[in-house]
Each structure stands twice: as C-alpha cells, then as structure tokens.
Amino acid sequence: MDPIQSKELTATYKIVPPPSTVAPPSLSQETTHKFPITPLPDLESKEDTNSELKRYYTSLRASIADARTTLGEELTAWRDAVGNAELGKEKSVKAEADDEGEEEENAEE
Numbered sequence: 001m002d003p004i005q006s007k008e009l010t011a012t013y014k015i016v017p018p019p020s021t022v023a024p025p026s027l028s029q030e031t032t033h034k035f036p037i038t039p040l041p042d043l044e045s046k047e048d049t050n051s052e053l054k055r056y057y058t059s060l061r062a063s064i065a066d067a068r069t070t071l072g073e074e075l076t077a078w079r080d081a082v083g084n085a086e087l088g089k090e091k092s093v094k095a096e097a098d099d100e101g102e103e104e105e106n107a108e109e
Contacts, residue, residue: 003073007037011071015078023081033070035063 012032017023038059040052 006038007036008037009060009067011035011067013071013075017078017082021082023078027074027077027081031074033067035067035070037063 010032012030014030017029023029036059039055075095
C-alpha cells in the first residue's frame with residue numbers, strides 16, 4: 001500500500017440570492033471546489049525532510065492562491081448578479097431599528 005495519501009483543500013459554499021436575481025447559467029448556487037496539495041511522503045532523512053517540506057508548502061501556497069482566485073471570481077460574479085437587490089434589505093432593517101427607538105421615546109413623553 002502506498003504511504004502517500006492524497007491531500008486537498010476543499011471549499012464549499014451555498015448562495016441564497018434574492019428571488020429577483022437573474023444569475024448567469026455559469027453560476028451555481030451550491031458549489032464545492034477541491035484544490036490538490038502535494039502530499040508529504042514518509043521521510044527517511046533530515047535532508048529529505050527539508051526538501052519535501054519546501055515542496056509541500058509550495059504546493060499548499062499554490063492551492064490556497066488557486067482557491068482564493070476561483071472563489072473570488074465566482075463570488076464577485078454573484079455579487080454582480082445580485083446587484084442592488086440586497087441594499088434595500090439593509091436599509092429596512094436599520095429603519096425598523098430607528099422606528100423602534102422613536103416609538104420608545106414617544107411612549108415616555
């Protein structure tokens with residue numbers, strides 16, 4: 001049996017856009033990405049350890065960079081697809097909180 005195990009960085013997200021959102025067909029609301037990482041083999045000597053650790057961390061950095069780029073592009077596309085639909089949601093929550101404060105002040109008078 002091979003002592004090297006497959007390793008990967010996994011990123012999963014689920015988007016729940018407003019009903020009015022028209023997303024391009026290239027975007028999926030639920031996505032999982034897997035980014036491979038070169039695994040560390042069983043190391044025999046210290047020389048092997050240093051070079052293999054460098055290779056492992058180089059692979060890990062590359063996988064993280066790939067994940068960041070891929071997720072950034074997809075989530076930016078979702079943000080663009082949603083547009084300003086979420087802006088009203090934030091304002092209404094703030095307005096409701098302000099209204100509650102005013103009602104309490106008026107009740108005290």
